[in-house]
Amino acid sequence: MRQRPSNREEVVVASAWEHFERTLISAQGELVGSVAALEHPRLSGEANYGEVFLRDNVPVMLLLLLQGRTSTVRHFLSVCLDLQSSSYQTRGVFPTSFVESNGELIADYGQRSIGRITSVDASLWWPVLCWLYVQRSNDRQFAASQQVQRGIQLLLDLVLHPSFEGTPVLFVPDCAFMIDRPMDVWGAPLEVEVLLYGCLRSCCHLMEVAQQHHDSRLLEQRLVLTRQWLHDLRAFLLKHYWVTSKTVQVLRRRPTEQYGEHQHENEFNVQPQVIPPWLQDWLNKRGGYLIGNMRTGRPDFRFYSLGNSLASLFGLLAAPQQRALFRLVLHNRNHLMAQMPMRICHPPMENEEWRDKTGSDPKNWPWSYHNGGHWPSLLWSFGGAALLHRHRNHQSDTVLADQLQGLLEECYRCQLNTLPRQQWAEYFDGPTGSWVGQQARTYQTWTIAGFLLMHHLLRVNPADVSLLDIDAAPPGP
Numbered sequence: 001m002r003q004r005p006s007n008r009e010e011v012v013v014a015s016a017w018e019h020f021e022r023t024l025i026s027a028q029g030e031l032v033g034s035v036a037a038l039e040h041p042r043l044s045g046e047a048n049y050g051e052v053f054l055r056d057n058v059p060v061m062l063l064l065l066l067q068g069r070t071s072t073v074r075h076f077l078s079v080c081l082d083l084q085s086s087s088y089q090t091r092g093v094f095p096t097s098f099v100e101s102n103g104e105l106i107a108d109y110g111q112r113s114i115g116r117i118t119s120v121d122a123s124l125w126w127p128v129l130c131w132l133y134v135q136r137s138n139d140r141q142f143a144a145s146q147q148v149q150r151g152i153q154l155l156l157d158l159v160l161h162p163s164f165e166g167t168p169v170l171f172v173p174d175c176a177f178m179i180d181r182p183m184d185v186w187g188a189p190l191e192v193e194v195l196l197y198g199c200l201r202s203c204c205h206l207m208e209v210a211q212q213h214h215d216s217r218l219l220e221q222r223l224v225l226t227r228q229w230l231h232d233l234r235a236f237l238l239k240h241y242w243v244t245s246k247t248v249q250v251l252r253r254r255p256t257e258q259y260g261e262h263q264h265e266n267e268f269n270v271q272p273q274v275i276p277p278w279l280q281d282w283l284n285k286r287g288g289y290l291i292g293n294m295r296t297g298r299p300d301f302r303f304y305s306l307g308n309s310l311a312s313l314f315g316l317l318a319a320p321q322q323r324a325l326f327r328l329v330l331h332n333r334n335h336l337m338a339q340m341p342m343r344i345c346h347p348p349m350e351n352e353e354w355r356d357k358t359g360s361d362p363k364n365w366p367w368s369y370h371n372g373g374h375w376p377s378l379l380w381s382f383g384g385a386a387l388l389h390r391h392r393n394h395q396s397d398t399v400l401a402d403q404l405q406g407l408l409e410e411c412y413r414c415q416l417n418t419l420p421r422q423q424w425a426e427y428f429d430g431p432t433g434s435w436v437g438q439q440a441r442t443y444q445t446w447t448i449a450g451f452l453l454m455h456h457l458l459r460v461n462p463a464d465v466s467l468l469d470i471d472a473a474p475p476g477p
């Protein structure tokens with residue numbers, strides 16, 4: 001992946017900003033956020049890339065915050081809040097996407113999407129974005145407002161409730177997050193659980209602001225419950241999802257068929273044969289990562305980039321674990337970064353597995369799209385996690401820090417050189433990620449916004465990485 005420095009950098013960055021401006025659209029007379037893609041000629045009229053997706057707008061809102069355009073972010077947050085579902089069976093759910101048509105806002109909660117899938121991540125992202133906005137703008141009035149606090153309570157009712165399993169994870173159907181086509185990611189997929197962690201942490205911060213405004217016993221009870229849930233969720237994920245070379249060796253020699261409350265070595269009755277051999281080289285000596293899912297007898301050992309990056313960014317992983325994750329990415333850079341950072345999940349499902357688990361989905365062909373494809377929009381979260389780690393732990397491991405910095409530089413330059421030529425494509429295919437995605441949209445907003453975020457953090461103001469820190473010191477009264 002050796003890349004030469006580009007002397008066209010300024011030109012590319014300026015045109016990326018122009019494209020970015022064109023993605024922004026208005027609702028209720030004010031800018032509200034970005035459409036998912038600018039040009040979708042083959043599918044225009046059929047697909048929903050002209051809508052404002054909550055998840056695609058995450059890097060957009062971060063960029064707007066960096067630019068000081070806080071009122072647009074606030075408008076986006078308010079519009080999403082107005083669209084939070086109030087119908088009995090979905091109360092508290094935020095829409096996957098929305099669009100204004102003839103002066104009316106139309107939201108999609110899954111009833112219009114391909115496959116009529118449910119998305120869970122949009123609802124979990126909202127409090128995170130809201131808290132990042134409050135931290136940056138110091139708009140404590142908004143945080144404490146009845147509108148925001150009511151939205152949080154509705155959302156907490158939806159996610160913190162008794163369940164049949166009595167575990168702190170949120171159970172979801174297949175396709176409930178960025179991976180929104182069948183990929184065998186039902187149950188407790190990493191990305192959803194990590195977002196739940198970020199969501200609950202952000203909700204706590206937002207409730208604390210309200211509590212400072214007017215002390216309430218109910219709110220205090222809610223805070224105690226949410227903090228406890230957070231603690232249990234983190235412990236659960238670190239216990240059942242975190243793997244290193246050491247832990248795998250323990251897993252391989254565990255007893256099976258354990259019955260009874262006091263037998264804790266193999267609660268999910270995982271047979272040692274399901275541990276895939278590729279893990280040996282993948283983990284190397286000092287690497288670690290969170291696996292994709294834990295289910296009775298059938299853990300998902302695939303590596304998911306976004307869930308792992310966010311676990312680092314949100315501080316779910318402790319600093320030494322974050323470093324193990326960075327070592328793992330460095331060790332597997334030919335897979336994960338290759339010609340287009342970065343791969344969404346590894347390894348892809350092939351042959352019968354692809355046929356059975358995706359329902360023969362031609363879009364999720366091996367090495368394509370969600371099934372091992374490369375998404376430029378994923379780089380900012382990994383880059384943000386690495387840069388935030390350095391910001392928080394100055395002297396920790398300077399050799400690793402230098403290697404990581406080198407990796408990020410290379411990844412950034414790779415995008416700088418390739419993306420404008422490939423019209424800011426949505427995703428790339430193949431084991432090296434060098435082919436533009438077979439059905440990729442062009443001028444995809446989060447491709448453009450993600451690149452601009454990396455540019456800002458590497459070239460303009462590295463200290464701004466604190467924007468991404470959900471535990472930066474809370475703003476003063």
Ligand code: GLC
Binds near residue numbers: 036053056177178179
């Ligand atoms: C595709 C992606 C999804 C994204 C949407 C809009 O459906 O799988 O993650 O939000 O396109 O870009």
